[in-house]
Amino acid sequence: MTKRKRHVIKHDNIVVFPGAVQTLIREGHMYAENYQYEEAVASFEKAFLYEDGDEMALSAYAYALYELKAYDKVKNVCEQLFALGTTLYVEVMELYVTVCMQLKEYHQVESLISTLIEENVLPEDQLEKFERLRSLNQDVARNLQKKEDAKRLLEEQEYELSVFSALTANEQSIRLHRLMETNVRQLKTALKDIIECPTIHPFVQSLALILLVEQEVSIEITVSKFNGTKIINPINLVLPNQLPQYREVKKIIENKLEQDPSTLEMVQYLMAKHAIVTYPFEWHQYEADDIAYSYIDFVQSMLGKVQEMNYEIIDFLQMLEKMTELHEV
Numbered sequence: 001m002t003k004r005k006r007h008v009i010k011h012d013n014i015v016v017f018p019g020a021v022q023t024l025i026r027e028g029h030m031y032a033e034n035y036q037y038e039e040a041v042a043s044f045e046k047a048f049l050y051e052d053g054d055e056m057a058l059s060a061y062a063y064a065l066y067e068l069k070a071y072d073k074v075k076n077v078c079e080q081l082f083a084l085g086t087t088l089y090v091e092v093m094e095l096y097v098t099v100c101m102q103l104k105e106y107h108q109v110e111s112l113i114s115t116l117i118e119e120n121v122l123p124e125d126q127l128e129k130f131e132r133l134r135s136l137n138q139d140v141a142r143n144l145q146k147k148e149d150a151k152r153l154l155e156e157q158e159y160e161l162s163v164f165s166a167l168t169a170n171e172q173s174i175r176l177h178r179l180m181e182t183n184v185r186q187l188k189t190a191l192k193d194i195i196e197c198p199t200i201h202p203f204v205q206s207l208a209l210i211l212l213v214e215q216e217v218s219i220e221i222t223v224s225k226f227n228g229t230k231i232i233n234p235i236n237l238v239l240p241n242q243l244p245q246y247r248e249v250k251k252i253i254e255n256k257l258e259q260d261p262s263t264l265e266m267v268q269y270l271m272a273k274h275a276i277v278t279y280p281f282e283w284h285q286y287e288a289d290d291i292a293y294s295y296i297d298f299v300q301s302m303l304g305k306v307q308e309m310n311y312e313i314i315d316f317l318q319m320l321e322k323m324t325e326l327h328e329v
Helices: 020-033 037-050 055-067 071-084 089-102 106-118 124-158 169-181 185-196 202-214 244-256 261-278 288-302 311-324
Strands: 009-011 014-016 221-225 228-232
Touching: 020 037, 020 055, 037 055, 055 071, 055 089, 071 089, 089 106, 089 124, 106 124, 124 185, 169 202, 185 202, 185 221, 202 221, 202 261, 202 311, 244 261, 244 288, 261 288, 261 311, 288 311
Parallel strands: none
Antiparallel strands: 009 014, 221 228
8 A cells, every 4th residue: 555645845945744734723723712812823824824724714813813903914814715705704794894994994894884785795684783883883983083173173273373373483393394294275374374474483484385385285375574575376386495596506506616515515504494484585685696605605604714705695694594593583
């Protein structure tokens, strides 16, 4: 009688002996039944390195993951079971719906349960359970929406001029930086008021304007600073470092300091800061050449090099430098 050949699995040059995978899966089931979910997950995951899980192993793995609150992984395993054509469809679907609720995917849950009911996919005795799940999902979604609305209202109040202007310039700057990753359209009127307020620091005014420019918000604003006033719309503006005079000054400085990269870096750093303060006006009262050479003189004087300078422009640059540090004007 010839011995039957037993299949040997190789994975990443590691030999897995016959029966090892089945042993890991049995251990996984045993751990899961004994509420040892971390051990169950570890056993199943080792087994799945070598073989695709069957329906029973994958479903036990999914429930163990759920107990460990690994909801993204549970969702993925449920989708694998659906792809297999699981006989445990209703049980897996219930788990899938519950996990989507945990992940706050309320629209998906509503759509999924509605489709299941409309297409008569669910057995009669399961309809009430899924109706309850849908009702719970709607309640949770409504409550979350209320909380989000309340939070948004509170945030909007923070940017109302009466509240905002009571803060220091530094605190105002921090508040505006918080908005960089959010949609500011619902705050556009509050930001307009901040930009138009004559007692708000020019640097803070510019930060508020940059937020509107970056998100291409359309609103008419009257900007007044440095004895200049103009009506602008953020949707038609470019950012400070893209304005024509800035680019012209930058080019002159780069040519002049081509052989002096450390001074060039310092000049560019100051220019970028100052361009925010003057935004959207630039340095219009001065010629590009005069501005460029004054920046170079300004930095070199900071480095201890004494030379002739245009003191009117240097005084202006020093004032801009103080403003970027949010010193009150």
